[in-house]
Amino acid sequence: MTAHDERDSTLRWGVLGATSYIATHLIPAITATHGCALTAVASRPERAAAAAELGRAHGATVHPDYRALIADPAVDAVYIPLPNTQHVDWTLRALEAGKHVLVEKPMAMDEEDCARIEKAAEAASRTVMEAFMYRFHPQQRRAAEILASGKIGELRGVRASFAFRIESGSGNIRLDAALGGGATWDVGCYAVDVPLFFFGRAPGQVSAHFSSRPGLAVDTSAVATMDFGQGHFAVVDYSIDYGPRAAYELQGTRGTLMVRNAWAMDGEDGVVTVLTEDGVHEETVPSANHYQLQVEAFAAAVRDGAPAPVPLADSRRTARVGRAFVASAAAGGAAVVTSAQETEGR
Template identity: 85%
Template sequence: MTAHHQPNDTLRWGVLGATSYIATHLMPAIAATGGCALSAVASRPERSAAAAELGRPFGAAVHQDYAALLADPAIDAVYIPLPNTDHVEWTLRAVAAGKHVLVEKPMAMDEDGCTRIEKAAEAASRTVMEAFMYRFHPQQRRAAEILASGEIGELRLVRASFAFRIESGSGNIRLDPALGGGATWDVGCYAVDAPLLFFGQAPQQVTARFSSRPGLTVDTSAVATMDFGQGRSAVVDYSIDYGPRAAYELQGTRGTLMVRNAWAMTGEDGAITVLTQDGVREETVPAANHYQLQVEAFARAVRDGGPAPMSLSDSRRTARVGSALVASAAAGGAAVDTSEDVPGAR
């Protein structure tokens, strides 16, 4: 249950953690969405001047720290793209302050964090959603339509890959273990989410093997398998050592669907190939701003008081699988059960 906004009300947004990436992708998406306004930004106190500069083109006020923004009664919703280790704390604080929350993936690095957020959101009647922008790209909807049509038969295997190199010594927070860095909780989130999305459930068990680039302590590459039961599987790989690669394949009993640029950037057309015994055909999905489509979908859920399109149960499932991959890698690739309420290696 979420609080309703009147259709003519403007949903006033604040951003916790204004960076150039956010100012390039998310802040324009919020500002361009009808019925939404980017009203305020906040950063760490030592970056407040930079945050003010990023917010200026949107007419956004700047707050000296995150807590000050949450205390602003003029803010209805917040976007949280902070380091992974801060997502649960600041989402809970935002909900307690009466804000709706769109939080960058991963919502949490374990299922318990997602459960705490879900309980808090329900108690406060706030909408909270994990930001998986690729789910809102028309390319994913088209892939789902082709699968549902039966053209490639029954889905048996999903292969998903996402990789781009991050240089050592770059200062990128993805290389910092204290901030929840590593490939699994960054590019891995997308590669892992694809089979969960298309199979529509959690796997029964997973296995994973991680590697770390010399000189780094976070996982930088991984290969994992997932067993969904009844002969259905997924194979995923992800990395910040190599790339670029961003693709998934849906293998059915009668054919294959390949999405060549699965996590397309704004302005980049989607590319789908379907291979069956009848031959090969290509589809182009026109470019779309999936960041804006995500903001629009979230805002509708807030206004209508309906469920968020990326549900909190989906987020719990994704966190459970991600933490199971970490556990499997730590156990030398042992299979880890990911069924409901049955954690642990076997």
């Protein structure tokens, strides 16, 4: 990707949506980041009043629809938090309009669409990144440092559990199958990302078991195993039936590392616990706003023309494994994870 080439150094953001999540987490992260500004907001018609309020509060232009925002020459980068089925289309539209894109996970629900996005980003010389905000919290970096130090030995297993409850009848888009809802393509993305990130490759096969809340057409809870070969494994569970929970463990040959709150918010300290034969060692990681750290890292990559901090290869891998989970659950057995588009390993 080429460096940010606008007339000044300010990265001007447009946001597609005006939900409370956007107003509470992402817009404050943008406005608090040096060299970033909220320039435009657009929403669906039923959220027009909320969009107008956000525009007034931040001095941003309020566009009547998403197309108008993407066509706005005053917008350099677009944040896309729309329903899952709309991520690919609006990411491609934004890239074709010459915008950089931060898109919520999942970037796409199959690897082929991730490849289409990558091709479009290369053609437009623009940066696109999947928004895995938890990766940017210092406790995740500290966990990676401890693993690399050899303190717990060779990584052999990962356990990850991510969950939060969504009430039936709430109107939440995650309960709507037509919008790509369900636990797997939402909270499951985090559970899947943890072992993929720490092993640095995709598993050879997976075995997933889904359950659905009565009256819903989407999966609402899942348990899955991921076989990385030669005695390397992961066990994950995720749900929108129960929670909140966002914890993971890295099992090494000489010890265990535990992160008990991977979603630690601003004001909450992170805690990393290491158990070895020498005893238990617990480290407190000072609180941090992982949403703002994500925006800062994305903006720096745009300005420097550097690769996105969450590489597109990782997004392809996440989509591929998620699709294998779906296939395994449907078939009631293991599913092989294959791809002709990626050479595994870091």
